[in-house]
Amino acid sequence: MDLYPFFDWLDTSILADIAKAYGGVFAVVQMFHLLGMSMLGGMVLVGDLRLLNILLKDVPSEQVIENTQKWFNVALAIVMTSGIFMSSAVAMKLYYNEMFWAKMTSLGLGITFVYVIRRPLLKFKHDTLNPWTLKLIAATSISIWFTVAAAGRWIGFS
Amino acid sequence: MLNELLLTFAQWLDTHQWSTDIHESIYMYSWIEATHVLTLMIFLGMLCVIDLRMLGVIFPNVPASKIAQRLDKPMMIGFVVMLITGFLLFYAIPVRSTQSIWFRIKVVLLIFAGINAFMFRAKMQASRGTWDLDPVPPKRIRIGAAASLLLWSGVVITGRTIAYDWFDCHKQLPYFMYWAAGCVDEMAAIEH
Numbered sequence: 001m002d003l004y005p006f007f008d009w010l011d012t013s014i015l016a017d018i019a020k021a022y023g024g025v026f027a028v029v030q031m032f033h034l035l036g037m038s039m040l041g042g043m044v045l046v047g048d049l050r051l052l053n054i055l056l057k058d059v060p061s062e063q064v065i066e067n068t069q070k071w072f073n074v075a076l077a078i079v080m081t082s083g084i085f086m087s088s089a090v091a092m093k094l095y096y097n098e099m100f101w102a103k104m105t106s107l108g109l110g111i112t113f114v115y116v117i118r119r120p121l122l123k124f125k126h127d128t129l130n131p132w133t134l135k136l137i138a139a140t141s142i143s144i145w146f147t148v149a150a151a152g153r154w155i156g157f158s
Numbered sequence: 159m160l161n162e163l164l165l166t167f168a169q170w171l172d173t174h175q176w177s178t179d180i181h182e183s184i185y186m187y188s189w190i191e192a193t194h195v196l197t198l199m200i201f202l203g204m205l206c207v208i209d210l211r212m213l214g215v216i217f218p219n220v221p222a223s224k225i226a227q228r229l230d231k232p233m234m235i236g237f238v239v240m241l242i243t244g245f246l247l248f249y250a251i252p253v254r255s256t257q258s259i260w261f262r263i264k265v266v267l268l269i270f271a272g273i274n275a276f277m278f279r280a281k282m283q284a285s286r287g288t289w290d291l292d293p294v295p296p297k298r299i300r301i302g303a304a305a306s307l308l309l310w311s312g313v314v315i316t317g318r319t320i321a322y323d324w325f326d327c328h329k330q331l332p333y334f335m336y337w338a339a340g341c342v343d344e345m346a347a348i349e350h
Contacts, residue, residue, distance in 0.1 A: 027322060031315040034198065038314070042203020046229070056228050059220050067217050071210065146196070153195050157188045 004095065011091035019089035026089055029082045036078030037149060043072040044145045051126075051138035061126045061134070069119065076111070099158040103151035110144040161340040168256035171249060180250035187250055194243035201236030202310060204229045212303035214294030221290045222299075226282065259325045259339040264316035271309035278302040 010016060019026045047068040049055035056064055087094055094100040118137055126134060171177055180186050210216040211225045248255045255261045281302060289295050295303075325331060327341035336344045 023322070023324075027319055031311075031318055034195070034314055034318060035202075035311055038198045038202035039206050040203075041199020042206045045200065045203055045232070046207050049232070055232065056220075056225075059217075059224070059228075063217075063219065068207075071207075071216060149196055149199060150192065153192045154188075157192075 007091045007095040010088050013088055015085055015088035016091060019085060026086065029085045032078055033082035033086060036075050036082060037152075040072060040075035040079055041145065041149065043068040043075060044141060047072075048138035048141050051134045062122075065122050072114070094155070097155060097158060099151055099155045103148060103155060106144055106147040106151055110141075110148055113140065113144055161337070161342050161345075164256050164340055165253070165342050168252040171252035174249075177249050177252060180246060187247075190243050190246050190250070194240060194247060197236050197239045197243065198314065199236075201233055201240055202314065204233035204236065205306065205310060208233070209303040209307045212295055213300050214292075218293035222292075222295055223282065223290050254326070255320065257327050257340050258320050259335065260316045260319040260322070262338065262340070264313055264320070267309055267312045267316060271306065271313060274302065274305050274309055278306060 019029075046055060047065050050057075050059070050061050050064040118141060121129065121133070121137060180190070207216065208226050208229050211220070211222050217225055248261075278299075281298065289299070294300075323329070325335055325339055327336070327339060327344050331339075331341070331344075333345065333348055335341075336348070
């Protein structure tokens with residue numbers, strides 16, 4: 001599916017007009033993107049490091065996952081909303097940027113992984129799951145979200 | 159006087175071959191900057207969880223001190239990496255950074271955030287027995303946590319805006335801005 005029409009529309013949308021005309025607004029939104037990314041990273045790391053038995057070992061992992069999931073949703077909403085606005089400023093440039101597509105692919109993978117695999121699996125009592133399944137979930141999650149963040153940063157360099 | 163001293167120091171750093179090497183390398187500067195930004199997820203991520211607990215909005219059933227103690231180590235690892243990479247980024251572009259209003263505000267905010275963290279920790283230790291298990295900590299602790307989040311957000315924001323040249327010395331700015339940014343030559347030009 002070619003997303004060119006969407007990027008073409010985004011490039012001339014009101015969002016793009018604001019982002020291109022007001023550098024200050026773009027910068028503020030970019031800051032929220034960074035803060036959202038930090039929060040998302042914190043929630044992913046605390047949850048996954050608990051599943052790996054590295055952090056908060058004396059707190060039940062179910063409790064850690066339940067608490068971090070809520071704030072992960074908030075962080076993801078901040079990152080995605082601010083991300084769409086930021087993309088509008090350079091929509092056509094991003095359409096032809098390989099690193100942007102690497103980020104979008106890993107982001108899509110990350111969201112699918114969280115809501116289709118990680119969450120449904122972790123709804124079970126964790127001691128009923130194979131310990132290696134928990135470790136595999138955690139390692140996969142950290143790897144995916146690290147890739148999302150790293151690819152995102154590299155868009156600026158490419 | 160302080161502006162001249164800072165500029166002289168930055169110019170001295172700028173004469174170092176390593177400074178030029180990092181600045182002019184194709185990938186090294188990008189790697190250092192990417193590490194600096196990505197480590198935010200560790201440092202600020204952990205800090206965010208601790209402060210949200212102190213605000214009473216996450217882990218209400220886990221003692222606040224336990225969250226703070228357990229996340230302290232990874233947070234400090236993140237902080238040290240950010241400090242080292244941050245210094246290298248400054249070292250690579252010392253003159254422009256020294257004359258950046260955003261960099262200067264960032265350093266001031268870092269100092270305030272450090273003082274707040276020190277006071278926050280002291281307050282926490284002094285009253286641990288009284289509120290540690292409370293789902294929502296007392297007001298003074300929540301204020302400290304909110305201040306921490308705001309100050310560190312400010313550090314991130316000003317760190318990001320260093321990249322923008324809105325108030326760089328080569329721009330036409332009011333005298334006060336030249337003074338605040340440490341634009342020594344531009345101030346001298348106005349004075350004479």
